[in-house]
Amino acid sequence: MASSTHWNVVRFFVTTLYLWMGWILFTWSLSLGNLLLGLVQSGLVALFTWPVFVEENEAARRSHVPRVHFLIVYLLFLIVQMYGASFRVLWQILRGRINPGVVHFRTRLRTDIARTALANSITLTPGTITLFLDDDHLIVHWLDSRTTHSRYARKLIAESFERVLKRIWA
Amino acid sequence: MNWGTVIFIGLGVIFGIMGNLGVLIFPDVYTRLHASSTASTSSVFSIFVACMFAAGWSPMTGKILVIAFFFFITNPISSHLIARYAWEKDVVPWRRSYAERQRLSHTSDE
Numbered sequence: 001m002a003s004s005t006h007w008n009v010v011r012f013f014v015t016t017l018y019l020w021m022g023w024i025l026f027t028w029s030l031s032l033g034n035l036l037l038g039l040v041q042s043g044l045v046a047l048f049t050w051p052v053f054v055e056e057n058e059a060a061r062r063s064h065v066p067r068v069h070f071l072i073v074y075l076l077f078l079i080v081q082m083y084g085a086s087f088r089v090l091w092q093i094l095r096g097r098i099n100p101g102v103v104h105f106r107t108r109l110r111t112d113i114a115r116t117a118l119a120n121s122i123t124l125t126p127g128t129i130t131l132f133l134d135d136d137h138l139i140v141h142w143l144d145s146r147t148t149h150s151r152y153a154r155k156l157i158a159e160s161f162e163r164v165l166k167r168i169w170a
Numbered sequence: 171m172n173w174g175t176v177i178f179i180g181l182g183v184i185f186g187i188m189g190n191l192g193v194l195i196f197p198d199v200y201t202r203l204h205a206s207s208t209a210s211t212s213s214v215f216s217i218f219v220a221c222m223f224a225a226g227w228s229p230m231t232g233k234i235l236v237i238a239f240f241f242f243i244t245n246p247i248s249s250h251l252i253a254r255y256a257w258e259k260d261v262v263p264w265r266r267s268y269a270e271r272q273r274l275s276h277t278s279d280e
Contacts (some may be wrong), residue, residue: 027256028229063253075242079215086185093205094193099274100201102263123246123253126208129200130250131257140265141253143204 004058011054015046018053055112070168081125087128092144102146106136107156109162112167120159122163128157174223185209196227197263199256207249214241 022118027034092098111170119130122140132139140157147153189209196202218238222231266274 028232075239078242082212083216084249086208087209089192089204090185090188091193093188093208096195097274098196099252099266099271101265102265110182112217119250120243122251123207124211124242125202125213129203129207129253131200131253141200141204143201 007058007061008050010061012046012050015050016042019045024159066168070164074164074168077160078121078124081160085128089143092127093104095158098143099145101142101148102131103140103142103145103150103153103157105138105150105158106142107138107154107158107162108138110165111169114165117169118158118161118165121165122157124132172223175220178216178223182213185213185216189213195226199252199261201233201261203249203253207246210249211245214245 016039020038023042024030024035024039025076089160107115107118109118115133115136119133119138122128122138123130127143129141130138131141138158140153142153146156189205189207189212192205193202194259195203209258215238218241220235222234225234249278265271
């Protein structure tokens with residue numbers, strides 16, 4: 001029981017810290033008044049929302065701190081993938097030769113936040129949209145469906161993302 | 171005005187126009203969402219990059235970087251929501267007929 005109240009305090013402070021970081025980044029000034037105002041307001045917001053963002057289970061606590069250098073690599077990789085895929089979609093719009101289909105596959109990522117990031121990246125890349133995510137089971141709508149085989153589809157759509165994502169949130 | 175600005179604004183305009191064209195010509199909800207997400211993701215991001223080139227090395231660049239990161243998190247959620255709603259309402263995805271698919275796969279292998 002004691003450890004769980006301890007974890008609740010940690011949850012509150014983690015939420016406050018993330019909100020404060022967002023405040024500092026958006027206001028972009030380091031004057032004392034601004035920092036204090038941001039801290040008070042993030043604390044106030046965190047007072048109401050701390051059960052929402054950080055998980056109740058302490059076991060997944062390491063998943064809240066991403067490895068930042070891999071995160072930066074991942075963002076650059078995502079931008080490259082996005083431009084490549086949008087040129088492909090552009091070509092398909094011009095020629096009108098689309099072959100849409102729905103594929104199901106399972107991901108090998110274990111933490112919730114990594115799975116959310118994977119589904120988000122799949123949707124962000126033009127040409128693939130995540131329709132449904134249930135535990136590790138993803139349903140993806142694919143504009144140029146080269147296969148319906150689930151393992152091969154995972155290899156084509158998700159494997160390059162998974163390889164970096166499993167290093168960010170271990 | 172430098173070349174980076176010109177190139178990325180041009181890319182943004184091309185992706186926007188082609189995405190809107192795709193929304194008009196594609197057959198059903200899901201394929202139209204693909205076209206609209208091309209427009210909303212790639213063209214808006216290209217315009218962000220063009221703004222960064224135009225602003226140069228200043229605090230404004232950092233702000234645009236933060237907005238772009240925020241956009242990367244929030245933008246896919248809207249298209250995912252529309253797609254998920256359609257999927258839960260059992261909207262059947264449009265498919266090519268079997269004969270057409272065979273023909274396409276044979277020609278694309280070459």
